[in-house]
Amino acid sequence: MLKDILDSFKRELGEKIIEARIEEKVKGEKRLWLVVRKDSFKRVVKHLFLAYPNTRFAVASGYDADTHITLIYHFFVSLEGKAGDASVNIKVDVPKNNPVLPTITDIVPGALISERELQEMLGVKIKDIPDPRRIFLSNDFPKGIYPWRRDEYGPERIVRDLHRGDKE
Amino acid sequence: MKKIADTGNEQNSFTFCVGPVHPALKEPLQFTFKIEGERVKKVDFMLSHVHRGIEWMGTRRNPIQIIYLAERICGICNISHPFAFCRAVESVAGIEVPPRAEYIRTINAELERIHSHLLWAGIAAHELGFDSVLHYILKARERVLDIIEYITGNRITKGIMMIGGVRRDISKKQYRKIIEAMEYYKKQVKKISDILLKDHVVKARTINTGILSKADAIKLCAVGPTARASGVKRDVRQDEPYAAYKYLDVEAITPATIGKETRGDVYDRTLVRLAEIRQSVNIIVECLKSMPEGKIAYEDKIPKLLAELKSVEGEGIGRHEAPRGEVLHYIKLIGNETLFSWKVRAPTYANLLSWVPMLLGAQIADIPIIAASTDPCLSCTNRAVITKHGKHVVIDHEALHELSVKKTLALRKVKHD
Amino acid sequence: MIVIAKELVKQLLKKPFTNLFPAKYAPKSIKQFLRDAKEGKVKLNPPVVVPPNFRGKIEYDEKKCIRCKLCTRVCPAKALEYVEKENIIKYHLFRCAFCGQCVDVCPTGALKLTKEFLLAGYKKD
Numbered sequence: 001m002l003k004d005i006l007d008s009f010k011r012e013l014g015e016k017i018i019e020a021r022i023e024e025k026v027k028g029e030k031r032l033w034l035v036v037r038k039d040s041f042k043r044v045v046k047h048l049f050l051a052y053p054n055t056r057f058a059v060a061s062g063y064d065a066d067t068h069i070t071l072i073y074h075f076f077v078s079l080e081g082k083a084g085d086a087s088v089n090i091k092v093d094v095p096k097n098n099p100v101l102p103t104i105t106d107i108v109p110g111a112l113i114s115e116r117e118l119q120e121m122l123g124v125k126i127k128d129i130p131d132p133r134r135i136f137l138s139n140d141f142p143k144g145i146y147p148w149r150r151d152e153y154g155p156e157r158i159v160r161d162l163h164r165g166d167k168e
Numbered sequence: 169m170k171k172i173a174d175t176g177n178e179q180n181s182f183t184f185c186v187g188p189v190h191p192a193l194k195e196p197l198q199f200t201f202k203i204e205g206e207r208v209k210k211v212d213f214m215l216s217h218v219h220r221g222i223e224w225m226g227t228r229r230n231p232i233q234i235i236y237l238a239e240r241i242c243g244i245c246n247i248s249h250p251f252a253f254c255r256a257v258e259s260v261a262g263i264e265v266p267p268r269a270e271y272i273r274t275i276n277a278e279l280e281r282i283h284s285h286l287l288w289a290g291i292a293a294h295e296l297g298f299d300s301v302l303h304y305i306l307k308a309r310e311r312v313l314d315i316i317e318y319i320t321g322n323r324i325t326k327g328i329m330m331i332g333g334v335r336r337d338i339s340k341k342q343y344r345k346i347i348e349a350m351e352y353y354k355k356q357v358k359k360i361s362d363i364l365l366k367d368h369v370v371k372a373r374t375i376n377t378g379i380l381s382k383a384d385a386i387k388l389c390a391v392g393p394t395a396r397a398s399g400v401k402r403d404v405r406q407d408e409p410y411a412a413y414k415y416l417d418v419e420a421i422t423p424a425t426i427g428k429e430t431r432g433d434v435y436d437r438t439l440v441r442l443a444e445i446r447q448s449v450n451i452i453v454e455c456l457k458s459m460p461e462g463k464i465a466y467e468d469k470i471p472k473l474l475a476e477l478k479s480v481e482g483e484g485i486g487r488h489e490a491p492r493g494e495v496l497h498y499i500k501l502i503g504n505e506t507l508f509s510w511k512v513r514a515p516t517y518a519n520l521l522s523w524v525p526m527l528l529g530a531q532i533a534d535i536p537i538i539a540a541s542t543d544p545c546l547s548c549t550n551r552a553v554i555t556k557h558g559k560h561v562v563i564d565h566e567a568l569h570e571l572s573v574k575k576t577l578a579l580r581k582v583k584h585d
Numbered sequence: 586m587i588v589i590a591k592e593l594v595k596q597l598l599k600k601p602f603t604n605l606f607p608a609k610y611a612p613k614s615i616k617q618f619l620r621d622a623k624e625g626k627v628k629l630n631p632p633v634v635v636p637p638n639f640r641g642k643i644e645y646d647e648k649k650c651i652r653c654k655l656c657t658r659v660c661p662a663k664a665l666e667y668v669e670k671e672n673i674i675k676y677h678l679f680r681c682a683f684c685g686q687c688v689d690v691c692p693t694g695a696l697k698l699t700k701e702f703l704l705a706g707y708k709k710d
Contacts, residue, residue, distance in 0.1 A: 110389030
């Protein structure tokens with residue numbers, strides 16, 4: 001089933017996909033990893049939902065890779081009944097000097113919480129998000145510090161190591 | 169209640185906060201409701217009271233230490249997080265788990281499902297005002313906790329998962345005790361189902377309350393019994409069989425599979441959870457019968473395992489069906505002793521947005537039971553603040569629970585008249 | 586209603602389910618009470634039975650330890666610390682999570698799990 005999904009992507013959006021691979025390191029667990037460009041990200045997601053209406057959005061994760069930030073959106077495509085789930089993961093890179101990405105809540109409303117989390121944890125700006133408030137960090141957490149980053153915006157300076165004893 | 173007419177006039181509506189600490193929820197969560205008369209018109213919630221920075225802590229530890237860190241993310245879904253994490257690491261490193269270890273992992277996961285659903289049933293009964301049922305169910309739950317302690321050494325933080333297998337074996341002498349406990353539970357689940365599902369007051373309070381339609385469940389990506397009670401057949405054990413589920417045939421339970429009508433309300437969620445306890449008991453008995461002999465871990469020597477994981481590179485995803493829904497862990501290793509990136513997605517994360525359609529139009533006295541019916545993995549206590557035209561009135565934390573109990577008593581009187 | 590009423594009446598006729606304290610009422614002087622119990626004047630309720638392989642406090646045997654420091658690498662709570670000056674492993678009881686991973690890793694068996702779990706105290710060090 002993953003092979004069909006990959007073929008349908010290649011047919012419709014051939015040149016927009018930078019890299020695609022199907023991995024199966026453990027028997028029975030197949031995963032499809034796609035790398036797409038920032039500008040064609042929304043088109044790719046729209047095609048996925050149009051071609052396979054039973055797609056479910058799971059979560060969006062991301063990490064800091066020096067000059068850019070990589071975001072990964074995890075989807076699961078299912079067919080009704082016992083045919084199983086297929087795991088489709090879409091990776092997109094945004095540069096650090098302009099970290100903007102369009103929202104996908106008009107296609108799948110359940111992605112709201114993940115997008116709010118990406119905004120506060122990595123400093124990514126999601127365009128046209130319906131609700132830009134913080135979700136997992138409290139309001140008195142300092143602005144400008146992004147916990148998942150590893151550069152000068154990271155949380156290193158507000159960390160307190162409790163296991164070194166309470167000598168405060 | 170008839171005096172305050174529902175005219176839609178802004179002056180008649182006031183804002184009502186529940187939380188951040190409240191007896192209906194098990195963790196801090198703040199709801200803000202806009203109420204007209206007794207009905208809820210708008211719902212909003214705010215999390216962020218217990219952010220512990222666990223994903224950041226993971227970037228300073230090696231994979232074996234993270235198993236124990238993942239165990240302490242949640243006290244009730246205690247095996248689910250290490251299970252999904254170990255699956256993710258095994259998927260990156262290409263490690264095959266021996267069959268006996270798969271069966272032992274499955275038995276522990278199903279024991280956890282039994283204890284979590286029983287705890288939920290007790291708390292739901294408490295929200296409705298049936299305290300004696302709460303104590304009866306907690307007494308019934310002690311037996312499964314004793315079995316867990318007998319197998320793993322501790323009641324809650326089990327510490328039995330290891331990358332590539334498990335840490336302890338189940339010897340033949342221990343089988344008899346487990347099977348006796350399962351016989352006990354077959355009878356108990358029948359009694360508890362009769363108490364909770366056939367009572368006419370419980371039915372009056374839970375039928376047609378907090379409805380989540382099938383279209384909403386799909387649109388908002390709900391998981392677990394919350395989605396299954398609305399008719400969506402979604403279960404990781406059925407969609408991507410893993411561990412011993414590959415050899416058994418597990419089907420997702422919706423009200424249609426038990427032969428009842430699907431409405432997507434609180435009653436259906438109770439029905440689905442009690443049916444899942446029965447399913448778990450059958451799975452455990454089946455596993456004990458067909459467990460093969462063999463090794464219980466891919467690699468017994470821990471320093472060798474650590475050295476092997478140090479040189480692995482790649483990304484992986486691990487999933488598991490926890491009692492509340494689907495747990496997903498994503499990790500990325502770059503050939504270092506510590507992890508590079510770790511993302512945890514607990515099932516309540518995906519069920520948060522489904523609170524909004526469930527609570528619209530509900531009465532205030534129903535808020536505790538509706539919020540608790542999705543089994544949120546959070547915890548609490550506190551007071552509610554009602555603001556009315558600028559004046560603050562502080563109500564004690566008992567008040568909301570009392571409102572819920574009063575409604576039950578009122579309904580009971582109506583039925584007897 | 587009838588089902589639950591039958592169950593509740595049955596519970597009235599059974600023994601209490603909770604574990605009992607050593608004595609039914611708190612004694613006026615604990616030392617005197619313990620002396621009486623030793624002589625056989627008073628009967629104590631037995632303590633809660635702990636199953637075999639229970640994970641309690643860690644016991645460290647200094648003579649068997651070869652200072653390989655594997656336990657410090659594996660402990661998730663950093664409760665075992667190698668002190669350079671005295672060449673010994675220090676065990677911080679209040680950070681320990683009782684997972685038993687150090688016991689599994691130790692090549693000579695210098696660490697063991699005991700059955701003690703009543704470990705409350707007043708100071709953190």
